[in-house]
Amino acid sequence: MPSLPRLTSPQPGPSGVFLPLQAPAAKAGSQRLRTWDIPTTFHCSIIGTCLTAGELRQILVKAGQEDARTATDHALHGRGVRLAGQRDHAAKLLNKALDKRHESAIKRIPRQADEAALRSIWRESFDRGDIAGPYWALMSHPGSPQALIRDIFGEVHMLSHLVGSASRLDIARLTRLEKDLALAHEKSERQEQRLRTAADERVALQQRIRQLEEKLVQAQASAAASRQASPATGATDRVETGSNRANTFAEQLVAAEETIGGLQRALDHSQDLSNALLRENEALEAMLAERTRSGERQDAVAMPGPVLYVGGRRNLFDHLRACAENRRVDLLLHDGGMEDSTTLLPALVGQAATVLFPVDHISHTAVGLVKRLCREQGKSYLPLRSAGLASFLAAITGAYGRL
Structure with missing residues (x-):
């Protein structure tokens, strides 16, 4: 089987990661590449994208590495990357696992497809979120040109940064x-x-x-x-x-x-x-x-219009905005006269369809003013049990009934 030689003089790619200066092109119709035929620059992204930690752990244990049962995910990833560049029995198990795991994606890509067809397949898969299978299928495809390999590698590399950033924000929330x-x-x-x-x-x-x-x-x-x-x-x-x-x-x-x-x-x-x-x-x-x-935004009970929140603690306003935005609620905020002028309340009540205020963190003057403005303008209002995030969340998700 023809092998793809590795180059010793990598150059930095568009994402800042060193890519081979030029990956040799395989002849159309030749056998698919194995991991050791692919430049080592791409092994990290292939192992991290195309195999789960559990699958990689099983491969290493099957290859005789018993300590892989208790190794960390990071340690498993490093072993898998090193294994991909070898030609021994363990590397063959790794390559076989990749082919079996993504067999359906490999079968969807014709052996004789040209660069335009391969790019079309990748773009369609990427747009619908199907990354792992097509990535391995194209990286090991004998007809994948250097330009295509460089482009799909760059997209997967940047996608990993975006996913990591979003995950950190979700974990904090x-x-x-x-x-x-x-x-x-x-x-x-x-x-x-x-x-x-x-x-x-x-x-x-x-x-x-x-x-x-x-x-x-x-x-x-x-x-x-x-x-x-x-x-x-x-x-x-x-x-x-x-x-x-x-x-x-x-x-x-x-x-x-x-x-x-x-x-x-x-x-x-x-x-x-x-x-x-x-x-x-x-x-x-x-x-x-x-x-x-799923980490995706949750659909909430459809609100009749903007919601005005009067009073509460200013240090929670950012959290209130985040909860409202997550449920597609248009939220207006006023601290009840602590820093915001009460002269703004008539205009804000006029914009809102519903007014919320926590009874434990608002002045009697502000409550009286809000109730009077709501009666004069025909707007509904709902007193909340407390200024905490839970009471606000219960109100906008319909736990107290339709506002």
């Missing part, structure tokens, strides 16, 4: 969201504990009421029996005593019912707060799950 979600979970657990305590107190009060009712019934029955069995002398005093006890029990019953009513109202308020926290948690979990699966 994911870390922030995980911290916010952990805080929300802690708040939810504390709220659930308070709800359980209130429920226990309510059960205890209900038991106490039943005991008082039973005593009241017994006292009334005892008073009636005393009236019937006792002679006239002294009967009036016993009846009055029984009546006084019954009145006392009745007063205690009324007081207990009032206490239960207060506890019930507190329990209802706590339940509403817990439901709000659960909705915020669900919104955060859905966002994290979507970023973990």
Whole structure:
């Protein structure tokens, strides 16, 4: 089989990576190239693009390198690059794995295709995101000219930089969201504990009421029996005593019912707060799950127009903008008069379809002004539980219902 000799005088390519001065062209119709026939300059991109770390690990273990089972991904990559330039049994296993892994892509490219056809195949594959298979198929194709090899290598090289940069940004955002979600979970657990305590107190009060009712019934029955069995002398005093006890029990019953009513109202308020926290948690979990699966922007509930956020903490404004942009929400911001003038609010309310404001981080003056402007201009507004990112995210993703 004809081999492709390696050149010893590389020149820097357009991406700053040293490329061979001139890669020999193989005759059309000859056998496909193997890794050791390809200049070593391209081995790093071939191994990193066309094989996963798991596949490379299996190849090295099969080649007798048992320590590859615990090696890091970076160490595996270095071994694979060195192996690609050899001609031993392990290199043949590597080349065979590449051919088998991308067999369908290899079969789609005719052996006798000219440069224009090969470029067309690469462009179509690249545009639809199918990179690994066509890259190996074209790099090992006997008819791939030097210009095509240089161009596709440059595109793959730059694509790796773009993907790495985007991944770092996604990891940073994911870390922030995980911290916010952990805080929300802690708040939810504390709220659930308070709800359980209130429920226990309510059960205890209900038991106490039943005991008082039973005593009241017994006292009334005892008073009636005393009236019937006792002679006239002294009967009036016993009846009055029984009546006084019954009145006392009745007063205690009324007081207990009032206490239960207060506890019930507190329990209802706590339940509403817990439901709000659960909705915020669900919104955060859905966002994290979507970023973990694809890293793409998540479609949100269609908003009727721009959303104005008044108040809150200025150090979170960048995060609010990022969440809104990720859900295609047109967000307007005003800090409620801390630094931004309140004279801007009428115009901003006029632009917005919906106004949001956190009740825990806005002045009473700003709240009154926002409500009055919304009533005058016929705009809807929604108070948020807190100035945190979770409450805002729950609102724009529809966790509180359509705005």
